[in-house]
Amino acid sequence: MENPLPALERLRSIDFPIMNSQLDASHPDARRLVLSTLRPGRRAMFALVLAVLAATVLPLVAPLFTRRFVDGAMAGDGLRLLTFIALGYLGFAVAGQLARMLTAWLASRLAWDGTNRLRELLAAHALGLDMAYHRQRTPGEMIERVDGDVDAIAQFVVAFLLDVVVSVLLLFGVVAVVFAVDPRIGAVLLVYCVALVVGMVRAQRLAVPAATTVRQRHAALFGQLEERLAGAEDIRANGAGHHVVNRLHQSSAELYRADLRAERIAGGLYAGTTVAFAVGTALVLGMAAWGHNAGTLTVGTAVLLFQYMQMVRAPFERLIDQLKNYQKALAAVSRVGGLLAEQRTLPVPAHPQPLPPVGPLSIDMDGVAFAYPDDDEQILADVDLHLAPGETLGLVGRTGSGKTTIARMVLRLYDPTAGSVRVGGVDLRDVGLADLHQRVCVVTQDVQLFAASVRDNLTLFRASDSTASPDASADVPPDIDGAMSETNTDRYSDDRLRSVLAEVGLEDWLDALPDGLDTVLGPQGEGVSAGEAQLLAFARAFLTNAGVVVLDEASSRLDPATELRIDAALDRLLAARTGVLIAHRLSSLSRVDKIAVVDDGRVMEYGRRAELDAAGVAR
């Protein structure tokens, strides 16, 4: 079907800027929430502070031993004493290295604990948001928010503790000790350090645009390669291989030119830093020579100063390195904060009314209209549909006609802007979500399978979750927890799962699996055919206690044998349930009681199948 600009596509492009402007307004609060999630426990914090102090103080102390050693040797101290001093140096220096390692270990543990909490908080929050939110987001974007951004934060937390805090303390320590040794040299060192920091930060900024260009060119080159490799057959069959290799050469040349520019700048910066440190060392040593000449300074002190000068370079470089991570982390925190600031738009009923607990449910849509918020386009208007318990409705219409939206109204993924949707006689706005989820289920057109066991794929991880108690976790909206109260062990026993798989005709398939229900499916449902995925989705529906099934039929053609199996399973699924079927095949309509032809958000024709047959809709 050719339909160049589906309504949804158009909506998407309009919605984005509005969403973004909402994010900015709510940042400060969200940022505080992000930071409080990351904060570690008191004891962990205490251990970390101790480790950081040790990692700073121990390396500072070690060179004091060298000074004492050199001065002692020059003055002719006893061999025992000198040996003792040498061992002291060894102990402190090595302990300093170990302390640094300990700090790194503690910091990475804390960072991972904190950011995992943040990941879970974000995932829970995002899962609690309405479909109106998810409609606009690809899974890739969600990965970026929940994992990518949080990762940037985690990296920075570790780096901050290790490279920023330890480095700054170490630099201050060096300056302080040198001040104590000789205030004049200390003053010079302080001025020098400040000048160096300012200079390095400025210089770093020079390098950023060039490095960004390199990254872009790099991404462009590999993006191009990916497209070409995916289309390798098209290229071969059109004899365009040589030309495409030429395009690779052109992109490589662009990458080279950007790289050369970036290397010139980065190389210049590095060379400049090397010279700046040499100047600093020479300056301090020159003053030491002058001090020794004047008799105010021992040779050992000169060696001490030299060792300190060698110690300051690494912290400086680490500090500068972290500047860009800091910016990345800051951007990540505000994006993550933006996600946390998103709110549910569907209100939770104050006094939920129960749905009938068993049996098929009636569906009544009266004068239902719908439009997405922030958009003028009317998606649905004046929809009146009525199904008695156990009846099946077939929805027919082209892509973008609104038939999917009608079906989603029954799941209360959206609330109507006018009119009402009642299931089992209760307005959906008055039904608790947990209740609704138990009694109304959906089979989607694209079945999402997880890289997990067949059991987990069928039960969506609930079978192995028998320990769950409703109050176990506070990070999910409370209204969702009710659904957990049923004991999962009974509901998802192996026998039950097997019988359900048999019911949808997957018995042989299950028997052929190496580990039965424990067989782990590949990523993206690898090794499971489209037809089998459909049947697995039916099996998921059989496992629920649903009185209403909303079914979006797969539109892709399947081989005749699989079609037969799906037809049989479909009949069984609809037998004791009220059904809403979004039909893509004419033959499917033979099993429905009523048909609604939808176009442009309105029901054009509606009635019993027999009546419409006579009118010639389904010729």
Add this chain to the structure above:
Amino acid sequence: MNRPRGVWLVIGRLAMVTPSRYLGGGVLWVLLFVAPLLSGLVLQALFDSISGERTASLDAALWLCAAFVAVELVRGGLFWSALVLWAYWWNGAGTTLRANTLRSILTARGPAKSRLPHSSGEAVARFRDDVNDLVMVTDQLVDLIGAILFAAGAFAIMASIDPVITVVLVLPLTVIAVLNRMLRVVIARIHRRARQLGAVVTAYIGETFAGVLAIKTAGAEQAVLRRLREHNRRRRDAAVKDRLAMDMLDTATSATVEVSVGLVLLLAAPAMRTGEFTVGDFALFISYVSWLTMLPRVLGRMLYRVPQGAVATERLGRLMADHEDADHLSEHAGFWFHSDPPPAMTTTPERTDPLETLEARGLTVVHDDAGRGLHDVDLTLKRGTFTVVTGAVGAGKTTLVRALLGLLPLDAGSVSWNGRPIDDPGTFLVPDRVAYAGQVPRLFSESLRENLLLGWPAPPDSVEAAIELAVFDDDVAAMPEGMDTVVGSRGVRLSGGQVQRATAARALVRRPDLLVVDDLSSALDVETERRLWNRIGTATGAGHGPAALLVVSHRRAALERADQVVILDRGRVVGVGPLPELLRDCPEMRRLWSEELVVEAEEDTQADQRRG
């Protein structure tokens, strides 16, 4: 392929992609590595002058300070020049490997299908990571030479001062070298595991939000989140371990420096008291010791890089054609960083052997999964005919055309052109003999013009003609920048039908003798498909369209126009002939035909509603 030999061949070739840059840059890098020898000597003199070992004035000390800065200035200059020279070699080496591999995938004999990994993302990772590994190992060869030369010089100088201490200092260096070697393997394993578990979390989050509707309507949020927590916990443990392992190696290296300094202090104490070992000597030793740890590090890296390079060579080799090896991978085919490469084609080739008959005999393709495939299929296409391949889903229609065109490896069978057997259909049945529009066509993120031409030197009017034939003219006219509109994933999104007609235009612009089109019905409506066949049919009649057509379709518009219909059922031909004959004699044809009537009736109904 002989693996160890392969990687060394590649390394040698890579070094020589631009000999002047590699050798010139290499000399600069080595000098950079050796320069600290000089700084050490300056420091020695400086401290001796401060401590009064040498009868020199304050002036001398200050001059030595200046000399220290000068040495570092030279070092900075060396670094900058080496880096800038190196960029050309580095990029050239990577481009050589990538271009050779891509050329093999896209132009070498034999189907590319069996060589490419399942996901193009994985193939890209090889182009990025494996190429990087090989360039890196060649790069680090220079570091190794530099580190060895520095170590030799440093040990010679130190031995001339105090042979005993020098010999003792070899000990910690050896320990760290061994440790480096041992830990590398462990670290690589830990790192791999951390990365795997990280990928698990990412994939799980992706799957969760792809299936968010199912999860929400099933009320499974809690269970899904608990599983996320489990994945998170496992990943955290692995990641912390990974970090610790890497830090341990760094710590060990830094500790070696400290231990060495401590050893110098311990051993030099007696000599220092007597003045045989001066403060300057001490400064020289501690400055050399910190540079010396470079050697075990570079050596360890090299010992680990070479096997990694061998794996990379092998993996890239697998992307290349069967008859190609490391030799072809590292071939010097040139790169063009300052000008464009010569165009692939400047004039359309002269047609020397026009199609009379294309014949396939006994085509057999055995897929791994049960039963599917192609069994002993014969097919004859004559000039001036329209052939339609039809059959149920999974009957093997796409497999047949892909096997015929050499896009899939044949398990048995042969193809001949005008009676002469074709050696490699994949490179023979290409424009301007044959052009192909696949079932799931790809457009690239480039202008529409580039997408249609892909380097084919066609004059503008023939491009327009091809677009019209493909019923794509109205769409192009409606695009913001016409033929210059950037399409594909990073440009204007085209509908499925537009992509398929663009692909048809891409095939038609090549003026093939035989046009092969796989099923268009998933994205084209009945009416548009009918117009497409009408236009192409008329053009062929007038002598400027393809001389023969091979089409996969179940649409009436195609079947009614066909001179011969080939019906496939589970990989076998169950009927060949004109449609009326088959409708009379072949039950499978009758079944398909009645099914198609129903489907098209439904589409008509919907089309009517759209209009009404």
